[in-house]
Structure formats: C-alpha cells, structure tokens
Amino acid sequence: MRGQYEELSCPFCDKGKITCLFIRGGYSFKKAMAAHTSKNIPVKSSDTWLIQTGCSFCGKSKEQVEKKLKETEII
Numbered sequence: 886m887r888g889q890y891e892e893l894s895c896p897f898c899d900k901g902k903i904t905c906l907f908i909r910g911g912y913s914f915k916k917a918m919a920a921h922t923s924k925n926i927p928v929k930s931s932d933t934w935l936i937q938t939g940c941s942f943c944g945k946s947k948e949q950v951e952k953k954l955k956e957t958e959i960i
C-alpha cells in the first residue's frame with residue numbers, strides 16, 4: 886500500500902502532533918485529442934489523509950481532529 890506517515894499540527898491547540906497516513910493521489914495519463922499536440926495530460930486523483938491519532942496535548946479525539954482539519958481545508 887502506498888502511503889507515508891506525516892505529522893500535522895493539531896488544529897485546536899497547535900501544539901500537539903497528529904499522526905496521519907498520507908496517500909498520494911495517483912496519476913493517470915490520457916492522450917490529448919488536439920491534432921497539433923501529442924502530449925499526454927496527467928489526470929490526478931485526490932490525495933487521501935487518514936488520521937491515525939488524536940491530540941495527546943489537548944485530548945481531542947481523532948474524529949474531532951479529522952473533522953476540524955477538513956473544515957479548515959488543511960486536508
């Protein structure tokens with residue numbers, strides 16, 4: 886499984902560290918249809934963040950952290 890662990894700052898207290906599994910969106914290529922170019926156009930699927938832990942500093946659960954991170958468009 887692709888993915889790497891990343892640490893995000895807690896969106897509530899900004900002091901705790903939230904461990905996330907970050908899965909990069911895949912690229913697929915489709916041929917450009919225009920006659921004057923033979924370029925392949927990369928089509929990107931979106932990245933996925935899986936929250937692994939809550940905040941040990943302020944005690945927010947991982948569900949609360951995930952909701953807040955999505956609300957603030959960090960993930």
Ligand SMILES: [Zn+2]
Pocket residue numbers: 895896897898899900901940941942943944945
């Ligand atoms: Zn926190």
